[in-house]
Amino acid sequence: MSHKVSLIFETTEERDQLIGKLRPLPDVSINAHVGGARILQAVMHKDQPDLVLMSVLRPDDAAFEMIEAATLRHPTVMLLLVSWETDMATLKRAMRAGVRDVLPGPLSTASVKVGVEYIEESKSITSQFVDNEGTLYAFMSAKGGCGCTFLVTNLAYLLAQASKRVLIVDLNLYFGDAVSYLTSRKPDASVVDMARQSRRLDAALLAVSVLKVRDNLHVLCAPELPYQLEEVTPETVAALLGLARTEYDFVLLDMARVMDPAAVKALDLAERIHVVAGQSLPALRDAQRIIGVFEGLSYPRDKIQLVLNRYSKSSQILLSEVERATGHKVARVVPASDEAVLASINQGIPLAKLAARDPVARALQEWAHELSPVAVHAGKLSWLSTITGRT
Template identity: 90%
Template sequence: MSHNVSLIFETTEERDQLIGTFKPLTNVSVNAHVGGPRNLQAVMHKDKPDLVLLALSRPDDAAFELIEAATLRHPTVMLLLVSYETGMATLKRAMRAGVRDVLPGPLSAASVKAGVAYVEESKSITSQFVDNEGTLYAFMPAKGGCGCTFLVTNLAYLLAEASKRVLIVDLNLYFGDAVSYLTSRKPEASVVDMARQSHRLDAALLAVSVLKVRDNLHVLCAPELPYQLEAVTPETVAAILGLARTEYDFVLLDMARVMDPAAVKALDLAERIHVVAGQTLPALRDAQRIIGVFEGLSYPREKIQLVLNRYSKGGQIPLGEVERATGHKVARVLPASDEAVLVSINQGIPLAKLAARDPVARALQEWVQELSPVAVNAGKQSWFSTIAGRL
């Protein structure tokens, strides 16, 4: 497979220095230019490259405006920025302008090799998962504090433990913090960043936008601050989730208690919607209202799954009363175990890693077994024993 690569330097000296030492790469055609961002659009038009490496030592807003104008005109060209500024702020701004990644400067032969590898990996990922269609589940709290995000993140962790590729999409765009339940690392991109580039979505863009908790467990995070949310439309949500389903076995949506058009589109696309409620009258009232809205959207009853979290047999509202109050059968019950769950949340570590024998951890493991059954041969350890032993 041949690749057409264009390099754009800021100065003639930088270009000539690379040309003097550059050794040709197999099946790679390289054109070197001078001019920086102001020359980007012309190079994309003339060279018709697969990849552009743009050297920009100190990027500013004016440069990013030129970059965005060029990538909007040529969305199929992969653009990598080579800069001495590689921090989170630069990466976020670059991605909003259509840059796929930021490589450390200066632009060198190693940069070209890294860029070519980037293109090849992108094409490999896209072809590998093109026929895959993962399962899409939505989770919505009936009321704040019902434990919805805890359930989403811990289910995702256990599905990943069962060797599934899992993506959490945090659609609580104002105050989402799903990633903090799994790791202390900070995201470099968000749902909003992807939505702003919906016209150039592909596997490579998704790969650099997610935070990788582990090799097969990723999070597409909510924005750090609720800015530019107008980019998150029904169309961009549909595009992002459609792409995600080709890349992952399970896509779990952590929803907010918001029913704007973008959220409704996500719910439309979900195979199941899990309404998470607590064993309190206010939570059950809100669950009833939410289920009523879903019925008004003509969702079939089997698509709506009522999950009762922190359930206690000695609670003031028995299970039968819960079902009468909501008008919906309870699909799943998770027991109360506040101390262990709080430790898990406060430390940002999945419960199964901290206390595999905890009743909530066991209930979650059983849930995962139903979502993703594992064949067990006679005479061998059960699936539950195997995963509990690892944890």
């Protein structure tokens, strides 16, 4: 398959220096231009390329505005920026403008090869997973502090242990921090960044936007600050989740306690909605209200799964009273084990890796096994490694 690549340089000298070194690549046709970001839109229109590699060694706001205008007009063209500035701030600004990735300058033969690899990988991944449709589950806390995010992240970890490809989408857009339950690393992109590029969503963009906790466990994070949330619309959510289901076996949504149109669209698409509650009257009252809202949306009763977290047989509120208060049968019980769970959260290490024999870890292993019935192997960290390192 032939690939059309356009190169854009800032100066004639820069262009001539590379063209003299560039050797023909199999099934790749290359056009070279001089003019920087100001000619990007014209090049995309004229060349109709699969890929643009553009050298803007020190991009400023004006350059990013021209880039964004061009990518909005030509959303199917992949754009890689080549720059001296490859810091996190530049990368985030570039992604918001529609750039797929930022490569270190100057534009070289290596840059061109990387660009061609991007195209080939994108087309390969898309064709590989086009017939796949993963399972989509949503999780919502009945009340703050019920442990919903802990359950989502730890269940995802165990499904990944069972050799499934798993994506967590953090849709708590204001204050979501699901990734911190699994790793101390910081994300480069967020749900908002993906939503801003909804017209150019593909497997390659998703792959560079997620944080990879391990090879088959990824997180699409909430934004660091709740800005530009208006980009997250029902349409962009539907497009994003549709793409995610073609790439992963399981897509788990960590929802906020918000029922805006985008959240409702995500809940509409979910095969099951897990409402996570605790054994307290305020949590049960809120669970009843949330379930009532879902019933008002005409969701089937079996789509709504009530999960009772931190369950204790010695509680004054019995299981039967929970079901009577909520008007819904409890689908799953997760026992209380505050010390181990708190250690897992504070260290950012999945509980099954930190304390595989803990009752909560066992309950989650059973849950994961029911969802994906193969052997789930829970790792065990040494005492020293729990102090000296996080994954």
